[in-house]
Amino acid sequence: MSDSKNKGKAPERREDDNDSSSNSVPSSGGATKKLSAKMLESLMESNPALKNELASMDKETAAKTLANMDVSQLLTGLSLGSTKNQKDMASYKFWQTQPVPRFDDRATQAAAPQGPIKMIDPEKVSKTPDALLEGFEWCTLDLTNENELRELYELLNNHYVEDDNAMFRFAYSQSFLHWALMSPGWKKEWHVGVRATKSRKLVASICGVPTELRVRGDRIKVTEINFLCIHKKLRSKRLAPVLIKEITRRCYLEGIYQAIYTAGIILPTPVSSCRYYHRALDWLKLYEVGFSPLPHGSTKARQISKNHLPSTTATPGLRPMESKDIDAVHDLLERYLLRFDMNQAFTREEIDHWLVYKPQAGKEQVVWAYVVEDPDTHKITDFVSFYNLESTVIDNPKHGVVRAAYLYYYASETAFTEDKSALKSRLQMLMNDALICARQAKFDVFNALTSHDNPLFLEQLKFGAGDGQLHFYLFNYRTAAIAGGINDKNLPDEKKMGGVGVVML
Numbered sequence: 493m494s495d496s497k498n499k500g501k502a503p504e505r506r507e508d509d510n511d512s513s514s515n516s517v518p519s520s521g522g523a524t525k526k527l528s529a530k531m532l533e534s535l536m537e538s539n540p541a542l543k544n545e546l547a548s549m550d551k552e553t554a555a556k557t558l559a560n561m562d563v564s565q566l567l568t569g570l571s572l573g574s575t576k577n578q579k580d581m582a583s584y585k586f587w588q589t590q591p592v593p594r595f596d597d598r599a600t601q602a603a604a605p606q607g608p609i610k611m612i613d614p615e616k617v618s619k620t621p622d623a624l625l626e627g628f629e630w631c632t633l634d635l636t637n638e639n640e641l642r643e644l645y646e647l648l649n650n651h652y653v654e655d656d657n658a659m660f661r662f663a664y665s666q667s668f669l670h671w672a673l674m675s676p677g678w679k680k681e682w683h684v685g686v687r688a689t690k691s692r693k694l695v696a697s698i699c700g701v702p703t704e705l706r707v708r709g710d711r712i713k714v715t716e717i718n719f720l721c722i723h724k725k726l727r728s729k730r731l732a733p734v735l736i737k738e739i740t741r742r743c744y745l746e747g748i749y750q751a752i753y754t755a756g757i758i759l760p761t762p763v764s765s766c767r768y769y770h771r772a773l774d775w776l777k778l779y780e781v782g783f784s785p786l787p788h789g790s791t792k793a794r795q796i797s798k799n800h801l802p803s804t805t806a807t808p809g810l811r812p813m814e815s816k817d818i819d820a821v822h823d824l825l826e827r828y829l830l831r832f833d834m835n836q837a838f839t840r841e842e843i844d845h846w847l848v849y850k851p852q853a854g855k856e857q858v859v860w861a862y863v864v865e866d867p868d869t870h871k872i873t874d875f876v877s878f879y880n881l882e883s884t885v886i887d888n889p890k891h892g893v894v895r896a897a898y899l900y901y902y903a904s905e906t907a908f909t910e911d912k913s914a915l916k917s918r919l920q921m922l923m924n925d926a927l928i929c930a931r932q933a934k935f936d937v938f939n940a941l942t943s944h945d946n947p948l949f950l951e952q953l954k955f956g957a958g959d960g961q962l963h964f965y966l967f968n969y970r971t972a973a974i975a976g977g978i979n980d981k982n983l984p985d986e987k988k989m990g991g992v993g994v995v996m997l
């Protein structure tokens with residue numbers, strides 16, 4: 493499921509059991525020529541996204557494409573799309589006009605100072621939006637109004653991010669949208685919509701919420717941009733740039749001149765790139781919906797037993813987070829996040845909003861957070877959280893949705909001990925418990941990026957490499973590239989940690 497070409501946040505179908513990805517495989521481009529037919533067949537079986545992409549090409553193009561690819565990347569499960577969609581700077585007709593770094597800035601970046609790319613004069617910011625296509629008009633969504641929340645939900649449910657093969661589409665619940673878009677300090681003006689003038693139908697959206705980031709010691713007020721979506725019938729009409737310019741204008745009017753956003757596609761220019769990893773909780777269901785392949789030489793029974801989890805958690809003192817834990821979690825998380833080059837600076841109010849689940853009749857749970865309370869000192873030593881993001885399974889006779897838990901923020905006091913291996917073993921235990929909790933909450937898959945300290949546990953806890961990347965972007969802000977937890981073979985690497993300490997929904 494996903495969007496490696498679009499948003500990259502949802503998983504592409506995962507690579508499972510990449511037994512073939514041994515280091516002995518040549519890693520230079522063109523090495524596929526040396527693969528035997530049997531190896532190629534096995535490669536295709538373990539990389540269904542690639543298989544589908546190649547199936548749509550004629551034989552000769554497919555052979556040429558394969559020959560030009562880096563076999564080490566193929567074996568780690570990336571689809572062609574994760575590398576193919578970068579254009580020349582000159583072809584980004586819109587983005588080349590915006591205050592974002594150019595691709596070639598990378599070379600000179602070391603010399604360029606970190607900070608805003610363009611100084612904005614608030615006096616010169618237009619007080620009115622640009623004109624829209626004939627027959628459409630701007631609107632500001634009132635998400636406290638159930639009907640308008642439902643309209644946004646319906647737009648996204650029918651037109652938001654899908655995987656390349658149109659098998660899965662993100663299905664953000666109304667509770668999720670409420671949580672994501674009405675965080676502390678939220679502004680109605682930043683919930684931007686476009687309506688068809690005659691029918692009043694909502695046909696496009698772009699939203700933002702305010703927060704603060706720390707980027708290598710600088711603290712910046714930013715808007716987190718999300719839910720850029722255009723009705724399928726209105727695509728390729730250059731409406732996206734108009735939406736982006738409009739939310740930019742509305743942010744400038746509020747005195748916010750920087751933004752953070754993510755996408756699965758390459759735009760000028762990612763500040764960091766992470767890779768998706770997926771841990772099957774209900775392997776059989778993931779297989780039945782076409783998300784997880786049956787690895788060559790394995791059986792369904794073997795896969796089920798490989799992904800089996802214990803029924804009880806192992807960390808002494810693990811329990812659901814409550815309001816009384818807010819201060820302790822806030823303190824721990826702030827210290828933990830300061831270890832990363834780019835991280836979110838939370839207020840107490842934000843911790844309450846983002847992490848503490850408050851049951852409400854008729855509203856589904858969006859976030860699950862657990863703390864570890866030391867049984868002797870009663871100090872909070874660790875915490876872990878995940879959120880619920882379902883995906884609609886398009887056209888499957890047996891299953892309508894896949895319930896995915898996404899790893900959210902976490903922290904552990906062991907990060908501050910001298911013993912570097914202590915954090916690794918602690919996180920392995922804590923995250924395995926998170927998997928168990930997610931399984932108990934009936935999730936089918938647990939997704940995580942290579943951000944934060946995740947390379948310390950992804951492979952050990954049987955997460956499989958996904959074929960989607962998530963690129964992070966900063967608008968109107970320049971800083972040197974930030975590590976995304978992956979190496980040049982696109983695999984999790986402990987030496988590449990310490991970069992991304994922010995989670996975007």
Ligand SMILES: CC(C)(COP(=O)(O)OP(=O)(O)OC[C@H]1O[C@@H](n2cnc3c(N)ncnc32)[C@H](O)[C@@H]1OP(=O)(O)O)[C@@H](O)C(=O)NCCC(=O)NCCS
Pocket residue numbers: 495498499583584585586587588651652653654719720721722723726727728729730731732733754755756757759
């Ligand atoms: C993403 C989406 C809004 C783009 O709309 P579109 O009709 O395909 O594109 P438009 O003709 O309006 O605009 C094209 C411009 O938008 C840019 N663009 C496309 N997707 C973008 C994205 N996700 N973020 C920022 N810019 C994007 C393109 O690069 C292009 O600009 P360029 O000339 O500088 O390269 C639309 O495809 C959509 O709703 N997709 C499903 C939801 C989705 O993927 N949302 C994005 C999540 S990050």
